[in-house]
Structures are given as structure tokens and as C-alpha cells.
Amino acid sequence: xxxxxxxxxxxxxxxxxxxxxxxxxxxxxxxxxxxxxxxxxxxxxxxxxxxxxxxxxxxxxxxxxxxxxxxxxxxxxxxxxxxxxxxxxxxxxxxxxxxxxxxxxxxxxxxxxxxxxxxxxxxxxxxxxxxxxxxxxxxxxxxxxxxxxxxxxxxxxxxxxxxxxxxxxxxxxxxxxxxxxxxxxxxxxxxxxxxxxxxxxxxxxxxxxxxxxxxxxxxxxxxxxxxxxxxxxxxxxxxxxxxxxxxxxxxxxxxxxxxxxxxxxxxxxxxxxxxxxxxxxxxxxxxxxxxxxxxxxxxxxxxxxxxxxxxxxxxxxxxxxxxxxxxxxxxxxxxxxxxxxxxxxxxxxxxxxxxxxxxxxxxxxxxxxxxxxxxxxxxxxxxxxxxxxxxxxxxxxxxxxxxxxxxxxxxxxxxxxxxxxxxxxxxxxxxxxxxxxxxxxxxxxxxxxxxxxxxxxxxxxxxxxxxxxxxxxxxxxxxxxxxxxxxxxxxxxxxxxxxxxxxxxxxxxxxxxxxxxxxxxxxxxxxxxxxxxxxxxxxxxxxxxxxxxxxxxxxxxxxxxxxxxxxxxxxxxxxxxxxxxxxxxxxxxxxxxxxxxxxxxxxxxxxxxxxxxxxxxxxxxxxxxxxxxxxxxxxxxxxxxxxxxxxxxxxxxxxxxxxxxxxxxxxxxxxxxxxxxxxxxxxxxxxxxxxxxxxxxxxxxxxxxxxxxxxxxxxxxxxxxxxxxxxxxxxxxxxxxxxxxxxxxxxxxxxxxxxx
Amino acid sequence: xxxxxxxxxxxxxxxxxxxxxxxxxxxxxxxxxxxxxxxxxxxxxxxxxxxxxxxxxxxxxxxxxxxxxxxxxxxxxxxxxxxxxxxxxxxxxxxxxxxxxxxxxxxxxxxxxxxxxxxxxxxxxxxxxxxxxxxxxxxxxxxxxxxxxxxxxxxxxxxxxxxxxxxxxxxxxxxxxxxxxxxxxxxxxxx
Numbered sequence: 001x002x003x004x005x006x007x008x009x010x011x012x013x014x015x016x017x018x019x020x021x022x023x024x025x026x027x028x029x030x031x032x033x034x035x036x037x038x039x040x041x042x043x044x045x046x047x048x049x050x051x052x053x054x055x056x057x058x059x060x061x062x063x064x065x066x067x068x069x070x071x072x073x074x075x076x077x078x079x080x081x082x083x084x085x086x087x088x089x090x091x092x093x094x095x096x097x098x099x100x101x102x103x104x105x106x107x108x109x110x111x112x113x114x115x116x117x118x119x120x121x122x123x124x125x126x127x128x129x130x131x132x133x134x135x136x137x138x139x140x141x142x143x144x145x146x147x148x149x150x151x152x153x154x155x156x157x158x159x160x161x162x163x164x165x166x167x168x169x170x171x172x173x174x175x176x177x178x179x180x181x182x183x184x185x186x187x188x189x190x191x192x193x194x195x196x197x198x199x200x201x202x203x204x205x206x207x208x209x210x211x212x213x214x215x216x217x218x219x220x221x222x223x224x225x226x227x228x229x230x231x232x233x234x235x236x237x238x239x240x241x242x243x244x245x246x247x248x249x250x251x252x253x254x255x256x257x258x259x260x261x262x263x264x265x266x267x268x269x270x271x272x273x274x275x276x277x278x279x280x281x282x283x284x285x286x287x288x289x290x291x292x293x294x295x296x297x298x299x300x301x302x303x304x305x306x307x308x309x310x311x312x313x314x315x316x317x318x319x320x321x322x323x324x325x326x327x328x329x330x331x332x333x334x335x336x337x338x339x340x341x342x343x344x345x346x347x348x349x350x351x352x353x354x355x356x357x358x359x360x361x362x363x364x365x366x367x368x369x370x371x372x373x374x375x376x377x378x379x380x381x382x383x384x385x386x387x388x389x390x391x392x393x394x395x396x397x398x399x400x401x402x403x404x405x406x407x408x409x410x411x412x413x414x415x416x417x418x419x420x421x422x423x424x425x426x427x428x429x430x431x432x433x434x435x436x437x438x439x440x441x442x443x444x445x446x447x448x449x450x451x452x453x454x455x456x457x458x459x460x461x462x463x464x465x466x467x468x469x470x471x472x473x474x475x476x477x478x479x480x481x482x483x484x485x486x487x488x489x490x491x492x493x494x495x496x497x498x499x500x501x502x503x504x505x506x507x508x509x510x511x512x513x514x515x516x517x518x519x520x521x522x523x524x525x526x527x528x529x530x531x532x533x534x535x536x537x538x539x540x541x542x543x544x545x546x547x548x549x550x551x552x553x554x555x556x557x558x559x560x561x562x563x564x565x566x567x568x569x570x571x572x573x574x575x576x577x578x579x580x581x582x583x584x585x586x587x588x589x590x591x592x593x594x595x596x597x598x599x600x601x602x603x604x605x606x607x608x609x610x611x612x613x614x615x616x617x618x619x620x621x622x623x624x625x626x627x628x629x630x631x632x633x634x635x636x637x638x639x640x641x642x643x644x645x646x647x648x649x650x651x652x653x654x655x656x657x658x659x660x661x662x663x664x665x666x667x668x669x670x671x672x673x674x675x676x677x678x679x680x681x682x683x684x685x686x687x688x689x690x691x692x693x694x695x696x697x698x699x700x701x702x703x704x705x706x707x708x709x710x711x712x713x714x715x716x717x718x719x720x721x722x723x724x725x726x727x728x729x730x731x732x733x734x735x736x737x738x739x740x741x742x743x744x745x746x747x748x749x750x751x752x753x754x755x756x
Numbered sequence: 757x758x759x760x761x762x763x764x765x766x767x768x769x770x771x772x773x774x775x776x777x778x779x780x781x782x783x784x785x786x787x788x789x790x791x792x793x794x795x796x797x798x799x800x801x802x803x804x805x806x807x808x809x810x811x812x813x814x815x816x817x818x819x820x821x822x823x824x825x826x827x828x829x830x831x832x833x834x835x836x837x838x839x840x841x842x843x844x845x846x847x848x849x850x851x852x853x854x855x856x857x858x859x860x861x862x863x864x865x866x867x868x869x870x871x872x873x874x875x876x877x878x879x880x881x882x883x884x885x886x887x888x889x890x891x892x893x894x895x896x897x898x899x900x901x902x903x904x905x906x907x908x909x910x911x912x913x914x915x916x917x918x919x920x921x922x923x924x925x926x927x928x929x930x931x932x933x934x935x936x937x938x939x940x941x942x943x944x945x946x947x
Contacts (some may be wrong), residue, residue: 661854663899686882689936693890694879697856697907699914701886710856717890724898743881 003107004084004176005038008076008169009094011045016095016225018052019130023097023223025060027104033061036103039083042066043076074191074198077169081179081199088118089176091199095225096123096170097130102221106173109215113151117206118174119215120165122146123222127362130225140273141165143216145508147556150216151486155207156263158214159256163267164274167200167249170222174203178211185209194252196245204256246271272308349375350414350455352390354439359463360428366462368392368426370439372410372455373419388414388443388454392426395436407442432466486511493624500617502574505549509624514617516547523549530653530678530751531733535559538648541672543636544655546570547617551629554651562628563644567635568601568708570615576606581707597707609633637665646674656681656718658708662695666725673756679722680734683750684712688742693717696745715750727754795845795873795942797923801825804868809834810847834861842868849908850874851897855888859915869946870917876941877902878926886910889936908943917945 005024009017017040024038038060040053044067053064065083067076081089088110092098102121109119122142143150143161152158165171182205183190190198190205207214250271257264306312356368370390392406406426414420429435440457490511497503497514506516506523513520527550536558542551545564554562572580577600584600601607612633622629634641637659650673652665659665669677686692695713702709713721715732722730734751795816802824808816809831820828820843834846844866852858862870877889882904889902903911909920924942 660856663853686879686885686887688881689879692879692936694887695890697886697888697910697914699856699886699910701910713890720890720892720899724893745882745885 002034002086003036003088003090003103003110004086005036005090005092005103006080006084007038007040007092007094008043008073008080009040009045009049010043010070010073010076011047011049013094014045014047014049014052017049020092020094020097021053021056021060021062023099024092024103025056027098027100027102028060032103035107037061037063037084037086039063039080040065041076041080041083043070043072044068072195074195077199078183078190081202084176087176088173089179090173091169093169093224097223097225098170099221099223105217105219105221109217110173110175113213113215114175116151116175116213116215117178117211118172118203119217120162121171121173121217121222122220123165123168123171123224124220125226126223127226130223138274140270145510146216147218148510149218150511151213152216153213155210155214156257156261158207159204159253160263160266162214162216163200163204163253164249164270165216166203167197168222168224169199170224172199172203174206175211178206178209181211182206182209189255193255194248196248197252200249201252201256204253208256268307350441351375352439352441352455352458354458354460356437356460357462358460359465362428362432362464362466366426366428366437368424368439370422370424370458371419372414372422372441374414374416388441390422390424391438391440391442392424393438393440394426394429395438428462428464432464434461435464436460437462496620500620503547503617504569504574505547505617507547507549507552507621507625509621514547514621516549518549526680527553529734529749530680531753532557532678533649533676535649539563539674540649540651541565541644541647542651542653543669544569544653544658545618545631548621548627548629548631550651550653552621552625552627554649555627555629559649561630561647563630563632563647564618565632565634565636565644566615566618567609567633567639568598570612570618570633571609572601572604572607573614576604576613577601580604580606600707636668637661641668641672644672646672648675649673650677652677653680654682657683657711660710662711662713663721663724666721666727670726670754670756673754675756677722677727677754677756678751679718679754680749680751681718682709682712683718683748684714685738685740685746685748686714687740687744687746690737690739691716693720695721712747713750715752718750718752722752722754725754727756729755731755795847795871795923796820796823796843797942799823799843799869799871799944801843804842805829806843806845807831807841807865808845808847810845810873816845816847834858834865840865840867842866843871844869845871845873847873849903850901852901853898855901855903855911856914859911862912863915863917863947866917866945866947869944870912872908872912872941872943872945874908874941875902876904876908876926876939878904878929878937878939880929880935880937902938903941905941905943908941912943912945917947919946921945 007017007020021038021040028036040062042049042053042064050064050066053062056062057064063083065079067079071079077091081091088106090106106119106121110116139146141164143165150161152161159166179202182202185205190201194201250268253264253267351373353371353373354368355371356366360366372390388410390408390410392408406424408422408424410420411422412420424439437460438457439459441454443452443454493509493512497509497512500514503514503516505514505518506520507514508520516523518526532554534557535554537560539561540551540554540559540563542548542554542562542564543566545551545566546569548564551562551564577597580603581597581600584595588595606613615631615633618631621627622631632644634644636655650669652669656662656665656679666679669679684696686694692714693716695711695717697711698709715734715737719730719732731753732750733753734749737750738746738748740746796819801820803826806817806820806825806828807830808820808828810816811832814830817828817830825843829841833848844862846858846862849855849858849872862872877887879885879887884906885904886907886909887904888907889904891900891902893899905922905925909922912920921944922941923944924940926937926939926941929937
């Protein structure tokens with residue numbers, strides 16, 4: 001089996017190409033003789049690439065072809081693939097690099113699964129100097145279960161899951177026969193449809209023509225260089241490049257799949273999350289070059305986004321209306337008062353308070369909570385002629401390369417006594433060291449030019465530390481999956497999953513998702529709402545784990561130790577408890593109060609705190625995932641918890657409202673917690689009293705008829721409980737709460753972070 | 757002229773009384789706590805055992821003795837109470853860390869009538885929601901509760917009492933404005 005690594009390069013990439021070739025040739029040994037070749041096609045570069053390759057080709061199996069003129073990126077990619085003579089083609093960008101052992105990993109794949117059409121490789125993002133790994137790309141870029149090796153048999157499923165990864169050259173390995181057959185259908189079509197992504201079109205074409213399955217290798221075999229400057233031919237800015245590329249990609253998928261294909265809709269959704277979100281357009285509009293012409297051009301560039309209602313309700317009005325109105329006014333030669341700065345005396349004590357981390361890792365996202373208060377002066381307005389914006393900027397990066405300044409519009413005018421809280425996300429610099437972060441309120445003249453600083457800027461020093469490097473991966477510890485054995489494994493797993501009467505959580509066991517009452521989409525929303533911190537290296541206690549979704553998620557997130565604790569739902573199956581409860585109600589003499597749910601469960605014949613019939617789901621998931629989560633059977637409300645010890649993070653999710661003594665339970669959480677407790681509970685919002693600190697006791701009027709429901713606090717009530725339990729600080733993270741009309745209440749869910 | 761002056765004097769008195777009541781209700785700090793003897797209003801204590809649980813003041817014990825109770829004792833808390841009694845008066849529910857647990861314990865101790873007297877908060881428009889206001893604690897406890905009448909009713913019904921009656925409830929109030937009303941609540945409950 002022969003592998004050809006195909007590298008198209010162009011002028012100016014000599015140094016990056018040298019690094020890429022070094023990463024490849026360093027891992028070639030005698031065992032690769034005759035099995036691996038490197039093919040380089042050069043778009044008429046004049047930076048010494050020819051000499052570099054010639055020198056390396058004396059020692060290594062490198063084939064070089066130089067074009068007399070620049071053919072363009074797309075044609076160069078096709079030429080590089082055509083130069084390869086192996087059975088498999090590994091497309092490779094000239095500014096990326098591979099980790100040690102990557103060639104052996106790919107060879108193992110293609111030798112074990114020769115019938116595949118190809119595979120996509122996991123990648124990590126590195127900074128421009130290839131010294132630091134930075135924040136991973138959005139999850140939408142990778143398949144749904146990115147940490148598991150998979151083979152997608154259905155071509156549309158393969159495209160839906162790995163379509164975005166297929167746009168990256170270095171992550172794509174394809175069987176040469178499949179490539180040739182796909183190109184031969186119409187040699188010019190890939191370039192017509194997607195000039196910058198002909199390889200993506202060819203891969204999609206090969207899959208739809210039935211060339212075979214498509215694999216996914218989760219290990220990050222590729223290191224992708226993140227460029228600071230976007231290609232000049234794509235508009236000269238990241239935003240313009242993003243919308244241009246996203247337009248091409250969307251067009252090529254439409255050409256492959258058809259305009260109404262369900263797979264196309266799934267791909268569009270992923271694309272929307274990864275490239276050219278409407279917020280980018282807002283950033284450009286607020287920049288100094290904003291003008292009517294720019295706005296209209298941007299509207300045209302983002303045609304793929306026109307289908308999104310959010311684009312028209314949020315972005316387009318911000319783009320078009322103010323400038324069109326101003327243009328119309330100026331055209332009519334009406335007298336418009338000149339733009340003026342707010343006189344110093346009128347600024348009147350406006351203040352900014354910023355909460356954010358003082359220590360971050362390079363390239364990670366930094367979340368800032370900015371509280372804006374107007375002083376005694378006029379309100380901070382958001383409308384023309386002199387709107388006020390929030391500016392976030394980094395200073396002090398020694399070699400530059402930091403993130404661009406962020407400018408955010410205020411959601412509403414800031415008046416005295418009505419502060420505005422804004423959550424702003426910015427990227428940390430790519431260089432470690434101490435950096436100055438400045439948050440300022442700036443008044444501009446409507447054309448993007450700052451004319452006055454309205455409040456004293458908040459300046460903080462943030463210590464940026466490097467991320468731990470991953471110098472490759474360990475020894476080969478798992479073979480690529482065998483397709484038939486995989487099918488048998490999945491069938492057996494499905495049978496085991498179906499045997500369990502009730503699943504509460506939907507957990508992906510590797511090809512089979514358990515049919516939980518909480519669907520995967522609901523769990524994804526819930527998990528996002530929790531705003532889990534970085535769990536790497538930390539100890540986590542999950543109280544009320546049930547089937548263990550959050551315990552396994554904490555383990556996947558890198559927690560050093562995870563303990564899953566439960567008692568009631570593990571000692572009796574939900575169905576058996578429901579039957580016992582129904583019988584107890586039926587046998588109840590008239591006029592007697594309903595019994596306690598826990599007493600009914602314990603009195604039932606199905607109560608088995610030793611055999612733990614309700615833990616079958618957790619045990620199956622634990623076994624299948626090869627998890628190291630420690631299950632502990634204890635009654636959190638009554639048993640002695642001291643033997644457990646203390647944990648850095650305690651997850652207390654969906655438990656509080658089931659306990660009759662909530663304050664006592666929170667005290668127990670505080671006693672087990674070393675740093676942070678995340679508490680999520682059923683709650684209520686009281687109409688007319690949005691800040692009321694209260695709780696509803698469900699003695700005889702149970703929510704949804706659940707006999708185990710007792711309390712539903714308001715958000716302020718929960719915060720007060722946490723403070724009474726001993727926590728030093730409580731922060732509500734659940735976002736906006738409902739505001740029912742006066743005289744009514746609305747149930748909701750509230751999440752708080754409580755620090756010890 | 758004399759009539760005008762008289763009317764003005766009456767108005768001043770009325771106004772002063774209304775203003776004082778309004779200040780007391782609006783502040784929430786000086787909540788109208790019922791006088792201890794009022795909690796036994798309407799109860800025939802002849803020959804019964806009365807247990808008074810709460811800050812020891814002695815007034816309830818003295819009043820019960822005068823009313824003919826066979827025995828009247830005071831205890832600082834339900835958990836240290838001597839034993840069951842025919843009439844159990846609880847005056848510190850608002851200081852209980854676990855009000856539901858207190859109601860359950862009360863059900864265990866009260867053979868006849870349970871009397872609950874507590875500062876209360878009524879939320880206009882939400883009278884039947886079972887709400888309990890949570891207030892910051894102090895030296896006496898980590899939190900202070902100010903339950904609504906329905907909140908106390910739900911606690912007692914869930915604990916097993918069958919008949920719960922409000923003896924001293926909220927004063928008449930207007931819903932306009934929707935502000936909470938603070939008052940002293942007295943509830944009698946029977947199994």
C-alpha cells in the first residue's frame with residue numbers, strides 16, 4: 001500500500017514548507033521505503049522553494065514539479081493530487097505540519113480498511129509561529145462524537161458529519177482511484193463550483209458516487225497554522241475572507257446535494273456556527289471604514305445568511321438603516337447638527353465595572369462581565385448622532401499578534417439608577433506574558449470615529465500563560481475499527497440498551513444513543529446553560545448522577561477524579577416506584593394525607609439498595625465507555641458524607657427541589673465543596689416581584705404531580721439560601737429569567753455558581 | 757369654624773394612624789408580631805397539657821395556666837421538647853432552618869391543636885401559591901422566614917394536619933401597587 005503526501009505550495013511559503021517537510025521527513029524510516037512519497041507542486045515561487053526541495057529530494061522520496069506561472073490555489077491542489085502515484089493521496093497544506101507518528105497512523109488506517117473512500121484527520125490549531133496550541137475550533141467543525149474513531153457508511157451522513165473537516169487540505173486522505181473517478185466525470189467542474197475548495201468537491205463527489213465509506217480519526221495528527229493576515233484575494237480582512245469562503249462552500253454543497261437536501265440544511269447550520277456569524281458583520285460596521293458602500297457590499301457578500309431570520313432582525317437593520325437615513329438626510333441638504341463630543345461637564349460620573357479572570361491561557365476565550373452605570377450627567381445613548389459603544393482592547397503584546405479591538409454596541413441607553421450589564425467575549429493574546437486589558441466607554445461620531453471617552457477606562461493586567469503542549473501521541477493503542485465486527489458490536493449494544501426499562505439521560509455509547517427522557521438536544525442546552533468551568537485536573541462530585549451523563553461529561557472534560565453519587569433512583573427502578581406510588585394512593589383512606597415518596601419507595605418490594613436495579617443504565621454506560629467514574633451509593637440528605645472527602649467542583653443538578661430541607665442540603669454541598677458548587681434547580685418567577693427572595697412550598701400542590709417535588713425558590717431566594725449555607729459568593733449564570741405578568745407565576749430553571 | 761377645626765383634628769388623628777400603619781407595613785422591619793396571649797384565643801384549655809415553643813417569655817405559659825390548663829411548659833425548641841402535648845404553640849417557625857421538618861415534628865408532638873404564630877408576608881395576587889419569603893439571617897439563625905398564610909397552611913397540611921384555620925390573618929389591603937404586606941399570622945391546626 002503506497003501513500004502519496006501531496007503538497008501544493010506558492011510563493012512566500014518557503015519557511016512554512018520547510019517546517020512541513022521536516023515534520024514529514026523526520027518520521028520516515030527504512031520501513032517506509034517504497035511505501036511513502038512526498039509530492040510538491042510549486043506555483044512559480046521565487047523565494048528559494050526550488051532549492052529547498054531539491055536539497056531534500058537528494059535524501060528523501062520527494063517528487064517536485066514547478067509551474068512556470070501561478071495557476072491559482074485550486075488548480076495547484078488538483079495538480080498536486082495528479083502528481084501522486086500512490087494508492088492513497090494525503091493532501092497537505094504547505095503551512096501546516098503533522099505530529100510525529102502521523103504517517104504510521106494513516107498507513108495503519110489505509111491498510112486495515114482499504115475499501116474506504118478516504119478519511120478525515122483530527123487537527124489542532126496552533127499560532128502563526130507554530131509554538132503554541134490555541135483554542136480549538138468550534139465543535140460544529142468536527143463530527144458529533146469527535147473523540148471516537150468512526151466509519152460512516154452512508155455518504156450523506158459522512159458529508160454531514162465531516163463536510164467541514166473536508167474543506168481542510170491536511171485533514172483529508174483519499175483513495176487515489178476514488179479521486180481519479182470523481183475528477184474524470186467533469187474535470188473543470190470542481191474549479192467552477194468552488195475555486196478554493198476543489199478537493200472538497202471531489203471528495204463529496206466520490207462519496208456520492210459510492211466510492212466507499214469515510215473514516216474519522218479523532219487524534220490530532222495535524223497541526224494547523226492560524227494565519228494573522230487573510231489572503232488578499234479574499235477581500236483583505238478576516239470577515240470578508242470568511243463570508244467569501246463560506247459562500248463558496250455552501251455553493252459546492254448545493255451543487256453536490258441539491259438545494260433542498262436535508263444534509264445541506266445540517267451543513268448550513270454547522271457553517272453558520274463556524275464561519276461568518278452575523279456578529280462579524282456588526283464588528284466591521286462599527287469599524288472606522290464603515291460607510292454605506294461597505295454596508296451594501298457586505299449585504300451582498302453574506303447571501304447565504306439571508307435565509308436566517310436573525311440576520312434580518314438584528315444585523316441588516318444595524319447595517320443599513322442608520323447609514324441610509326444619514327445618507328438621505330445629507331443628500332436632501334438638510335441641516336444636520338455637527339457631531340460633537342459630550343462636553344466634559346456632561347459626562348457626569350459614568351462608570352464601568354469589569355469582572356473577569358486575571359489569569360488565562362493563550363488564545364482562549366475570555367468572558368468579561370461589564371456593568372455600566374451612568375452618573376449624574378445625561379444618559380449614555382445608543383442612537384445617532386453620538387452613540388456610545390463599549391471598547392475592549394489588549395495592549396502590551398511584545399510581538400503583536402494579539403486579537404483585534406472589540407467594539408460592542410450597548411443593548412439599551414444607560415440611565416442613572418438603571419445600570420446595564422453586558423457579557424463580552426474576547427480572545428486572549430497569543431503571546432504569554434502580562435498584557436493590559438482595557439475596557440472603555442467611547443462616544444463616536446456615527447461613522448466609526450471615536451471622539452470622546454465617556455467614562456474612565458477600566459484597565460486590568462491579565463497574566464497570559466502558555467497551554468500545555470502535546471508533542472504527539474502515545475504508542476499505537478487501538479487498531480482502526482473492523483467494519484463487520486463494528487456492526488455486530490453495535491447490534492449487541494442496542495439489545496442491551498433496549499433491555500433497560502427507563503433511561504433518564506441520552507448518552508452516546510459509541511454508535512448507539514440511549515433513549516433518555518432528556519433528549520440529546522435538551523442535554524446540550526442544559527449543559528451550555530451550566531457554564532461549566534475548566535475541569536481539567538480537578539476532582540468532581542456529581543450528586544444525583546442517575547444514568548451519569550454529567551459525570552461522564554466531566555470525565556471527558558479531563559477531570560482527575562469523578563464521583564457519581566445517587567441513592568433513590570438507583571435503589572428502585574422508576575417504573576417500579578411509579579407503580580408503588582399509584583398503589584399507595586389508591587389504598588389511602590379518605591381524608592388522610594399522601595405518604596412520603598421516600599417511605600413508599602422503601603416500603604416497596606422492589607426496593608433493593610444492594611442489587612441497585614435502577615443503576616443498570618449507569619453500569620452499562622460505565623462499562624461501554626470504559627469509564628473510571630466512581631459510583632457511590634449514599635443518601636445525600638441523611639447519610640454521613642465525611643468519608644467522601646471534599647471536591648473541587650460539586651455538581652448539584654436537579655436535586656435541590658426534591659429535598660424537603662433545602663438549606664440543610666446546601667450546607668452539605670458546602671461541606672463537600674473546596675472551590676465551586678454548581679446548583680441547578682426548578683424555580684419560579686413571581687409576577688410583579690422580579691427580585692423577590694422567596695420560595696414556593698409544594699406541600700399538597702406538587703409541580704407536574706411529581707410526589708418528590710417540595711420547593712421551588714426564586715432566583716434571589718436561591719442565592720440567599722446559598723449564602724445562608726456558608727458560600728461566600730453566588731453568581732447567577734442561567735441567563736434571562738421569565739417576567740410573568742403581575743399576579744401570575746412562571747416555572748423556570750435557575751443555575752447558580754456558588755464559591756466557597 | 758369650630759366644625760372645620762374639629763374635622764381637621766379628626767383628620768390629623770386618622771392620618772397619623774394611617775401613616776403609622778403604612779410606615780410599619782411598608783418598612784417590614786417592625787412587623788406586627790401578635791401578642792403571645794392572642795395565640796390561645798378561642799381555645800378551651802381546661803385540663804389540657806400546653807407546650808409553648810419559642811423564645812421564652814412566660815406569657816403563654818401564664819395565660820394557659822390562667823385559662824385552666826392542667827400543665828403548661830415552655831421549651832426553646834421542638835427538638836428539645838419534653839414530649840407530646842394536647843396544645844403545642846410554636847412561635848419560632850420563622851427562625852427554623854428547616855420549616856418543613858419543624859412542621860413534621862410539630863405533627864408528632866401535637867395530640868390536639870397546633871398553634872403557629874409567626875411574622876408573615878402576603879404577596880398580593882399570589883395568596884394561594886404557598887410562598888415563603890426568605891430573609892437574611894442574623895445572630896439568631898442563618899435565615900429568617902416570613903411565610904404567607906397559604907405557605908403555613910401547605911406546611912401543616914403536608915405534615916399531616918387535616919384542619920388548618922387562620923385565626924389572625926392579613927389586614928385588608930389593596931392589590932393596587934402589588935407591594936408585599938407584612939403582618940402577624942396565627943394559625944390553628946388539628947390532625
